[in-house]
Amino acid sequence: MKNFVNLNVNPCNMCMPMGAAGVFKGIEGTMVLMHGSQGCSTYIRRHIATHYNEPIDIASSSLNEKGTVYGGSENLKKALKNVIKLYGPKVIGVTTTCLAETIGEDIRRIIDEFFLEEKIVGVECVAVSSPGYGGSHYRGHYYTARKVLEHFAKTGGKSDKINVIVGCMSPGDIRHLKEILDLYELEYTLFPDISETLDGGYHREYDRLPEGGTPVAELKAMGKARATIEFGAMVSEADSPGEYLKAAFGVPLYRLPLPVGIEHTDQLMETLTILSGRDMPEKLEKERARFLDAMIDSHKYSAEGHLSVFGDPESVYAITALGLENGFKMCVAGSGPASEKLIPALKALETEYGTVFIKLEDTDFETIAGHVTETGTDLLVGSSDGAFMTEKYGIPLIRTGFPVHDRIGAQRKIMIGYFGSMQLLDEMTNTVLAEKHDHFRKHLFTEYGQAKEG
Amino acid sequence: MNINLLEERKNSVMCNARDDARHIECGKNSAAGSVSQRACVYCGARVVLNPITDAYHIVHGPIGCSAYTWDIRGSLSSGSEVYRNSFSTDLREKDIIFGGEKKLAAAIDEIAETYSPKVIFVYSTCVVGIIGDDIDAVCKSAEERTGVRVIPVRSTGFAGNKASGYRAACDAIMDLIGDAERPEKPSGINFLGDFNLAGEMWIVKSYLTQIGITINTAITGDSSYESLKRAPGAELNIVQCAGSMHYLARLMEEKFGIPFISVSFCGVEDTSASLRTIAKLVGDSETIAKTEAFITEKAEEAERLIAPYRKRLSGKHAAIYVGGGFKAISLIKQFNDLGIKTVVVGTQTGREEEYETIKSLTDEGTIILDDSNPFELEAFIKEKKADILVGGVKERPLAYKLGVAFLDHNHERKHPLGGFVGALNFAEEADLSLLSPVWRHVKKDRGETDEKLCQLEC
Numbered sequence: 001m002k003n004f005v006n007l008n009v010n011p012c013n014m015c016m017p018m019g020a021a022g023v024f025k026g027i028e029g030t031m032v033l034m035h036g037s038q039g040c041s042t043y044i045r046r047h048i049a050t051h052y053n054e055p056i057d058i059a060s061s062s063l064n065e066k067g068t069v070y071g072g073s074e075n076l077k078k079a080l081k082n083v084i085k086l087y088g089p090k091v092i093g094v095t096t097t098c099l100a101e102t103i104g105e106d107i108r109r110i111i112d113e114f115f116l117e118e119k120i121v122g123v124e125c126v127a128v129s130s131p132g133y134g135g136s137h138y139r140g141h142y143y144t145a146r147k148v149l150e151h152f153a154k155t156g157g158k159s160d161k162i163n164v165i166v167g168c169m170s171p172g173d174i175r176h177l178k179e180i181l182d183l184y185e186l187e188y189t190l191f192p193d194i195s196e197t198l199d200g201g202y203h204r205e206y207d208r209l210p211e212g213g214t215p216v217a218e219l220k221a222m223g224k225a226r227a228t229i230e231f232g233a234m235v236s237e238a239d240s241p242g243e244y245l246k247a248a249f250g251v252p253l254y255r256l257p258l259p260v261g262i263e264h265t266d267q268l269m270e271t272l273t274i275l276s277g278r279d280m281p282e283k284l285e286k287e288r289a290r291f292l293d294a295m296i297d298s299h300k301y302s303a304e305g306h307l308s309v310f311g312d313p314e315s316v317y318a319i320t321a322l323g324l325e326n327g328f329k330m331c332v333a334g335s336g337p338a339s340e341k342l343i344p345a346l347k348a349l350e351t352e353y354g355t356v357f358i359k360l361e362d363t364d365f366e367t368i369a370g371h372v373t374e375t376g377t378d379l380l381v382g383s384s385d386g387a388f389m390t391e392k393y394g395i396p397l398i399r400t401g402f403p404v405h406d407r408i409g410a411q412r413k414i415m416i417g418y419f420g421s422m423q424l425l426d427e428m429t430n431t432v433l434a435e436k437h438d439h440f441r442k443h444l445f446t447e448y449g450q451a452k453e454g
Numbered sequence: 455m456n457i458n459l460l461e462e463r464k465n466s467v468m469c470n471a472r473d474d475a476r477h478i479e480c481g482k483n484s485a486a487g488s489v490s491q492r493a494c495v496y497c498g499a500r501v502v503l504n505p506i507t508d509a510y511h512i513v514h515g516p517i518g519c520s521a522y523t524w525d526i527r528g529s530l531s532s533g534s535e536v537y538r539n540s541f542s543t544d545l546r547e548k549d550i551i552f553g554g555e556k557k558l559a560a561a562i563d564e565i566a567e568t569y570s571p572k573v574i575f576v577y578s579t580c581v582v583g584i585i586g587d588d589i590d591a592v593c594k595s596a597e598e599r600t601g602v603r604v605i606p607v608r609s610t611g612f613a614g615n616k617a618s619g620y621r622a623a624c625d626a627i628m629d630l631i632g633d634a635e636r637p638e639k640p641s642g643i644n645f646l647g648d649f650n651l652a653g654e655m656w657i658v659k660s661y662l663t664q665i666g667i668t669i670n671t672a673i674t675g676d677s678s679y680e681s682l683k684r685a686p687g688a689e690l691n692i693v694q695c696a697g698s699m700h701y702l703a704r705l706m707e708e709k710f711g712i713p714f715i716s717v718s719f720c721g722v723e724d725t726s727a728s729l730r731t732i733a734k735l736v737g738d739s740e741t742i743a744k745t746e747a748f749i750t751e752k753a754e755e756a757e758r759l760i761a762p763y764r765k766r767l768s769g770k771h772a773a774i775y776v777g778g779g780f781k782a783i784s785l786i787k788q789f790n791d792l793g794i795k796t797v798v799v800g801t802q803t804g805r806e807e808e809y810e811t812i813k814s815l816t817d818e819g820t821i822i823l824d825d826s827n828p829f830e831l832e833a834f835i836k837e838k839k840a841d842i843l844v845g846g847v848k849e850r851p852l853a854y855k856l857g858v859a860f861l862d863h864n865h866e867r868k869h870p871l872g873g874f875v876g877a878l879n880f881a882e883e884a885d886l887s888l889l890s891p892v893w894r895h896v897k898k899d900r901g902e903t904d905e906k907l908c909q910l911e912c
Contacts, residue, residue, distance in 0.1 A: 013521060043497070064612055102585065132515075
């Protein structure tokens with residue numbers, strides 16, 4: 001689904017270790033270590049740092065030629081030792097990279113050897129195989145979350161808690177989600193929880209392993225939960241962490257789309273009602289009513305907008321739904337990461353709303369931009385990687401998702417739930433309105449005022 | 455210093471003492487697990503070649519290497535914008551198993567057929583180095599097939615460090631320049647190691663034009679295939695970013711007999727000194743006189759504009775952590791000019807002689823670091839009570855979390871920090887951050903008072 005067969009031109013996609021790093025950042029007291037060449041960790045750190053505006057320490061085993069030829073065991077062991085000394089982590093998340101994977105490093109064995117040799121106790125070490133060529137950051141996120149659970153959640157049983165497994169959501173969205181769960185008075189374990197670790201406050205003492213993240217004790221108990229909600233409707237069963245808990249311990253699984261837009265948020269609330277036995281709390285009832293009111297206020301203006309959305313499969317699907325619900329003319333929905341489920345899901349939306357638009361997965365920005373200009377798109381929603389389309393074609397971009405390099409505050413942005421959806425909808429509608437209000441006098445004069453003269 | 459350093463790091467961290475004759479250990483591969491701020495060989499090559507404006511840059515590897523380097527430099531162009539795209543063969547699992555040569559060849563063909571490229575660079579990445587794709591052979595046969603220059607860049611990520619990548623880029627540039635004959639009467643100068651970030655090459659070019667000196671070609675800021683081919687015609691190479699371009703200057707001296715000198719256009723002092731040196735080497739007495747008049751005018755103007763900042767900033771303490779040694783040296787001087795003492799200074803890829811200069815420019819007690827990491831930066835910023843850190847994107851959030859001001863000296867910058875105007879921007883940016891009212895609230899939060907701010911307000 002790209003213009004070129006053998007080339008990706010301007011990636012709308014990142015690599016698996018990026019997704020893995022994001023998951024480990026959401027576990028309490030965790031340090032990430034990438035087994036590979038020095039560049040992987042540095043590039044990923046830079047990418048994450050500009051988005052979250054937080055220090056991102058990710059270690060590397062700094063493999064060089066010697067390690068590549070004779071095996072990287074010595075480097076990885078030294079790296080583990082140094083990471084423990086510098087950071088004193090409770091957990092070390094070790095990921096592989098293209099390099100480590102291709103030379104066939106058995107990282108689990110090396111790690112176990114190291115822990116025996118050094119007689120280290122009190123540190124957990126999770127190993128994830130995440131070659132850069134193995135898939136996108138999106139796949140890396142779910143796959144790593146699954147591997148983490150396979151490592152920690154080893155027993156079933158009974159508890160009153162539910163599991164809430166999140167995708168690539170902003171810390172702001174996760175905090176808002178927790179507020180919603182709290183309103184239903186549910187006991188839950190949320191994983192991976194980056195709400196504090198990647199959007200912390202200013203404190204008198206800087207903590208190199210910031211507070212927050214899902215505690216290991218809770219991860220270990222996730223097999224006992226009475227249900228799992230997983231925000232990941234587009235991910236394959238094999239990569240789904242919730243599917244693991246279901247298969248291994250029979251934990252019932254509710255796989256939901258990102259709760260953006262009224263339908264998807266209703267779906268979440270219905271699930272929470274089932275799990276809590278409570279009706280929708282009054283606060284949320286009011287938020288829903290206000291959102292519906294906002295949708296009515298916006299609908300005529302929204303309907304003049306020609307919308308294109310890009311990013312990962314979850315956000316593309318959810319924001320497309322939000323746009324269609326409000327009458328936007330949908331032009332392009334394009335996901336950089338591959339997803340077998342996305343296109344059928346978008347087709348269902350086409351049928352539901354009686355419209356047709358360009359649907360892409362496993363695509364690149366060259367292809368997206370081509371369709372964006374062909375379809376007369378006048379509003380873009382996606383990461384800041386799409387900003388070149390504003391520069392080149394003058395099409396405004398609302399920045400959501402990851403990464404956002406050129407604006408402040410992406411980590412705090414809320415677009416989920418009735419409240420978040422309303423905020424995003426307002427922003428989208430206002431962008432359409434601004435274009436109209438700023439230019440209608442000039443357009444009308446050009447069209448009618450001056451044309452009649454000669 | 456009371457910092458619990460990693461064993462492997464002990465010889466790369468020094469406290470400046472006149473009677474300590476030890477040399478800092480530098481240029482080594484990063485210690486595993488130390489959380490080095492360096493990137494890889496590929497990164498070094500990519501940042502040097504990326505500013506070549508009409509080149510098609512194909513990253514032969516998995517998607518990440520392309521994604522993380524797409525249009526990340528603030529290099530400006532007066533012509534083509536092709537360089538701002540990132541082309542990748544996007545290798546997948548099956549390519550790793552069966553090899554990526556066919557895909558690469560087909561990718562080159564796609565570009566050659568769709569556009570009319572003058573030059574294509576093909577970067578090697580870690581995985582390509584392992585599966586053994588013969589990039590040289592693929593490029594060579596592609597050249598024969600398409601008639602386009604297709605240049606391999608030997609930038610396998612793990613094969614060395616960022617500095618090895620600089621050399622790989624220089625080799626690729628030499629490959630592009632080819633065997634051109636040096637003209638009998640060479641003229642103009644080549645400007646090596648400026649990447650036209652925020653138009654800085656243009657600024658230096660305008661200075662040189664005003665004193666009657668022509669830039670033959672810049673390498674690689676705002677350069678093109680054609681302009682690089684002209685490189686052998688210059689009578690002198692001036693080298694700014696020595697870390698990346700000293701090697702190219704040496705190669706060009708050997709092959710074309712072009713002599714080279716080191717320059718720096720960071721700060722008033724270095725800009726003036728560099729212009730003077732260049733004028734003496736390639737100009738006549740008229741040029742030299744013109745240069746003196748130009749420097750006097752510009753330096754006086756800069757001094758007039760910078761003086762108010764000196765009054766406000768004098769007495770503060772700075773920490774520096776940047777990529778190359780030349781930049782660190784210029785920054786120390788720039789801070790000195792503002793009355794700011796450098797208490798911590800480090801680089802990712804500084805060379806031994808540069809560290810010696812750094813030692814001579816800083817006071818005893820200053821911490822000097824090679825290939826440092828967040829742990830050390832945090833510890834020394836705190837220990838030495840730095841008020842401001844100057845560095846790149848990754849260092850910024852650390853400074854802010856420590857409640858320290860920050861000056862962005864990264865390659866994404868959107869305002870020039872080179873030349874006389876850059877010196878003023880530098881002072882202004884330092885002032886904006888150091889004296890921001892936000893620190894008043896931070897200090898209040900910490901239970902401290904800021905006397906300096908009080909004085910200013912009164």
